[in-house]
Amino acid sequence: MKNFTVKELLYSGVEIDSIVMVKGWARSRRDSKAGISFITVNDGSCFDSVQVVAENKLSNYETDILRITKDCSVVITGKVVKSLGKGQSIEIVATTIEVVGFVENPDTYPVSPKRHTVEYLRDVAHLRIRTNLLGAVARVRNTVSFAIHEYFQKNGFSWIHTPIITGSDAEGAGEMFRVTGLNLNHLPRTDDGKIDFKQDFFAKETFLTVSGQLNLEAYCLAMSKVYSFGPTFRAENSNTTRHLAEFWMVEAEIAFANLTDNATLAEDLLKYVFKTVLDKNADDMKFFAEFINKEVVTRLESLVNSNFAMITYSEAINQLLKTKVKFENPVSWGIDLASEHERWLCEEYVGQPTIVIDYPKDFKAFYMRLNDDGKTVAAMDILAPGIGEIAGGAQREDRYDVLVSRMNEFGMSQEQLDWYLDLRRFGSVPHAGFGIGLERLISYITGVQNIRDVIPFPRASKLASF
RNA sequence: GCCUCAAUAGCUCAGUCGGUUAGAGCGACGGACUGUUAAUCCGCAGGUCGUAGGUUCGAAUCCUACUUGAGGCGCCA
Numbered sequence: 207m208k209n210f211t212v213k214e215l216l217y218s219g220v221e222i223d224s225i226v227m228v229k230g231w232a233r234s235r236r237d238s239k240a241g242i243s244f245i246t247v248n249d250g251s252c253f254d255s256v257q258v259v260a261e262n263k264l265s266n267y268e269t270d271i272l273r274i275t276k277d278c279s280v281v282i283t284g285k286v287v288k289s290l291g292k293g294q295s296i297e298i299v300a301t302t303i304e305v306v307g308f309v310e311n312p313d314t315y316p317v318s319p320k321r322h323t324v325e326y327l328r329d330v331a332h333l334r335i336r337t338n339l340l341g342a343v344a345r346v347r348n349t350v351s352f353a354i355h356e357y358f359q360k361n362g363f364s365w366i367h368t369p370i371i372t373g374s375d376a377e378g379a380g381e382m383f384r385v386t387g388l389n390l391n392h393l394p395r396t397d398d399g400k401i402d403f404k405q406d407f408f409a410k411e412t413f414l415t416v417s418g419q420l421n422l423e424a425y426c427l428a429m430s431k432v433y434s435f436g437p438t439f440r441a442e443n444s445n446t447t448r449h450l451a452e453f454w455m456v457e458a459e460i461a462f463a464n465l466t467d468n469a470t471l472a473e474d475l476l477k478y479v480f481k482t483v484l485d486k487n488a489d490d491m492k493f494f495a496e497f498i499n500k501e502v503v504t505r506l507e508s509l510v511n512s513n514f515a516m517i518t519y520s521e522a523i524n525q526l527l528k529t530k531v532k533f534e535n536p537v538s539w540g541i542d543l544a545s546e547h548e549r550w551l552c553e554e555y556v557g558q559p560t561i562v563i564d565y566p567k568d569f570k571a572f573y574m575r576l577n578d579d580g581k582t583v584a585a586m587d588i589l590a591p592g593i594g595e596i597a598g599g600a601q602r603e604d605r606y607d608v609l610v611s612r613m614n615e616f617g618m619s620q621e622q623l624d625w626y627l628d629l630r631r632f633g634s635v636p637h638a639g640f641g642i643g644l645e646r647l648i649s650y651i652t653g654v655q656n657i658r659d660v661i662p663f664p665r666a667s668k669l670a671s672f
Numbered sequence: 673g674c675c676u677c678a679a680u681a682g683c684u685c686a687g688u689c690g691g692u693u694a695g696a697g698c699g700a701c702g703g704a705c706u707g708u709u710a711a712u713c714c715g716c717a718g719g720u721c722g723u724a725g726g727u728u729c730g731a732a733u734c735c736u737a738c739u740u741g742a743g744g745c746g747c748c749a
Contacts, residue, residue, distance in 0.1 A: 643749030
């Protein structure tokens with residue numbers, strides 16, 4: 207007898223009268239005194255559950271089947287029939303139902319068949335996957351991840367596994383977690399009382415990566431089109447709906463390219479991902495549209511068929527100065543855009559994802575290419591309504607002298623990044639890249655507002671359970 | 673890190689001005705009914721009111737500290 211996933215049963219045209227086996231978890235049980243019970247079974251393969259009809263002539267009807275509660279694990283064998291009821295085209299008339307694992311204490315089982323808040327479900331992250339919401343998120347996350355690889359692979363990019371442990375403390379993207387093999391109770395000291403990292407595993411200070419970009423640039427200047435996709439770590443004590451201490455980031459880097467090429471690539475990638483999700487996860491997206499945010503489907507559909515808006519920082523400042531909307535943070539050329547400014551720009555002024563380019567050099571990273579005006583750098587941020595910054599990137603400074611002087615402005619030691627400067631000495635080319643926060647992207651796609659609900663087991667300040 | 677708000681049944685919440693035995697919905701359990709699918713109806717059980725102090729004749733309610741959570745800001749993806 208063939209084993210089927212629920213998805214195969216519901217959507218692969220399994221023939222009526224086929225004898226099948228399906229395994230999963232009971233979502234609900236409803237009894238009819240006519241002598242039958244209805245058990246819906248979900249196995250995570252798709253949003254919908256398959257309905258199983260259990261007649262009271264089954265040998266374990268009284269002893270087992272009438273004791274089935276939400277999330278008891280079951281193995282069903284039976285015949286596929288056209289459904290007599292509404293809500294599904296087919297159902298399974300069971301010949302056997304084996305309850306593999308009952309749920310102890312169904313009265314206090316954390317994921318009872320009722321609405322739960324996402325805040326509560328975070329405390330039971332190991333069980334929350336059995337809800338419609340978190341199951342749908344998990345499937346979309348998978349689709350997004352695979353689509354990203356698919357896009358790059360179809361377009362000639364190589365996937366580069368940039369290191370997780372880094373010795374560079376100059377990446378500048380944020381506070382870093384330390385990596386050490388030292389015994390924290392007996393730290394070796396140098397003569398002047400500082401910690402002697404020469405005795406540590408790597409014989410130097412090391413950290414978890416905050417970005418694979420610098421390493422990725424090295425591969426870019428040999429392989430032309432590269433990307434990395436993996437976990438990233440930031441030790442910032444950020445307490446928001448859009449920050450995590452451990453998150454996944456996609457970074458792309460292209461050679462012989464400028465900022466426009468970069469923006470085009472990012473936009474094309476995002477559209478591909480949106481289209482793929484709409485295509486593969488229509489039922490999950492329908493659920494988000496119904497229960498989370500009415501607009502998640504329509505806004506993705508319209509994005510796929512339109513161009514992202516692009517605006518320079520200077521134009522953005524002009525518009526922010528023109529509007530009658532009052533901001534907490536005063537607007538003038540030279541300020542870093544605050545959340546309220548970004549939100550107004552993409553939500554009110556433009557109304558869709560917006561690429562802001564050419565920021566003042568003073569608050570952007572040292573590696574961004576200085577524009578000819580001497581005041582701005584070739585940076586770009588992609589802002590998404592409801593989320594804020596979803597991607598950030600830049601054309602890189604490819605001129606050795608300019609890069610060195612920028613590093614000096616930032617008070618950075620050349621010694622530390624000598625290898626990075628080498629890339630400008632030996633066959634340097636204009637190149638550009640960007641990073642996309644995977645969780646922010648999923649948050650935007652699904653409408654699930656808190657980033658902690660779109661990653662399986664969130665790590666954030668004071669949060670490392672499970 | 674800063675600001676604001678919150679913590680009462682398994683979950684979501686109500687609880688008036690500080691006053692007798694702390695309530696509802698959902699869930700669970702029992703029953704009725706039904707090809708049901710967020711079923712419906714009836715019934716029953718379920719509480720050290722986040723923790724520790726304090727004020728008071730009396731505290732879920734007022735005060736202090738702590739813990740945890742949420743939202744906003746900053747940092748950013």
